[in-house]
Amino acid sequence: MEITNVTEYQAIAKQKLPKMIYDYYASGAEDEWTLQENREAFAxxxxxxxxxxDVSKxxxxxTILGFKLSMPIMISPTAMQKMAHPDGEYATARAASAAGTIMVYKDRKVVEQLVRRAEKAGFKAIALTVDTPRLGRREADIKNRFVLPPNLTLKNFEGLDLGKMDQANDSGLASYVAGQIDRTLSWKDVKWLQSITTMPILVKGVITAEDSRLAVENGAAGIIVSNHGARQLDYVPATISALEEVVKGAGGQIPVFLDGGVRRGTDxxxxxxxxxxGVFIGRPVVFSLAVAGEAGVSNVLKMLRDEFELTMALSGCNSLADITRNHVVTEADKFGVMPSRL
Structure with a gap:
């Protein structure tokens, strides 16, 4: 079967992956309203x-944080990719590198060890995920009693004596994470992180102008607008709906990226x-990885790139700088919620 768009990988991955693993990647929190909305808001x-x-060229x-990229499409931090394919994150990193783009790895003593490890491994930036003081209620994982397959480990935490993910009465992952996450995490910790590393810090999980302004005040190098793939708090807006508010809050001082729901070059x-x-993609990567390994991820990046290039041409844009607010009309525009741009 010839795959002609990014979404088609999900249906094939559903056939191929064990139910517990597919559900872990595909599901959202509670009613999954935000999960649907992340897609529907684009429409x-x-x-x-x-x-x-003239769009012949x-x-x-x-350029993002000083790195030249072939396109503004990057790969989100998505954990446990070896559940999708034996090559896991290695395959994804190779596909990203071949496409001329980047992937992000996520994650007081333990943090410092992880940061040092990241520096030593040659990583150039830190994405601090800030929307998980507790893990969202993912009912599919509870039903499936989700636990890591026996042949896999959380490699990042190897050698750090953090215990292991055991079977639990609900989601083994939720129980494990509850024991590892520091619920006191606050803006002062962003400052602390800056004190132990020179790597730029991107704050991932911002969806309001208030937090956008605080990210700037606290020295973040960039913001990733994200609702954690709709896996945390249900009934938050789609990231594309929150984007403009966050961009305004940042006031042009630091770059703002979008994560969540991107499936087309038009998005x-x-x-x-x-x-x-720029944008980050998550689920399309793990689903294509499950179906065809590195080649699948490469194909997803190529399809998005080709669709994006075509969208630019058909919109009359030669470069990213040519893409303006006047090229789109949102629901807010239609209802006169925002002042006219003309």
Missing amino acids: RILFRPRILI IDMTT VFKALALGAA
């Missing part, structure tokens, strides 16, 4: 394409038109 944004512009390159264009410096 409510329409284009205002410009015509009769399209330049999608960009990438919409995010950039609303002020994102």
Whole structure:
């Protein structure tokens, strides 16, 4: 079967993966309203394409935190990729590198050890995930009594004596994480992190202007607008709906990225038109990895790249700088919630 778009990988992955593992990757929190909304909100944004512009040369390159990328499409921090494919994160990293883009790894003594380990391994930035003081209620994981397959370990935590993920009466992952996460995490810890490393820190999990302003005040190098793939608090807005608010809060002082719901090159264009410096993809990576390993991830990146390039051409944009707010119309525009741009 010829795969012609990113979404098709999910149905094939569902057939291929054990139910517990597929459900872990695919599910969201509680009613999964935000999970659906992360996709549906993109569908409510329409284009205002410009015509009769010479688009014979399209330049999608960009520079993010000093790194030159072939396109503004990057790979989200997605844990436990070896459940999808034996090569796991290695395959994903190779596909990202071949495509000229980057992937992100997530994650007081333990943090310092992890940071040192990341520096030693040559990582260039830290994405601090800030929306998980507790793990969201993922009912599929509870039903499945989710636990890591016996042949896998949380490699990042190896040698740090953090115990192991045991079978539990609900989700083994939720029980394990509850014992590892520091619920007192606050903005002062972002400052502390800056004191132990020179790597730039991206704050991942911001969806309000208030927190966007605080991220700037506390020295974050960038913001990733994310609702954790709709796996934490249900009934928060889709990330594409929260994006403009966060961009305004940042006031152009640091770059803002979008994570969540991106499945088409048109989604990438919409995010950039609303002020994102780039986007991150998560689930499409693990599903394509499950279906075809490194080649699957490479194909996802290629399809998104090709669709994005076509969207730019059909909108009359030669470079990322040409993509403006005037190229899209949102629901808020239609109802006159925001002041007219014209």
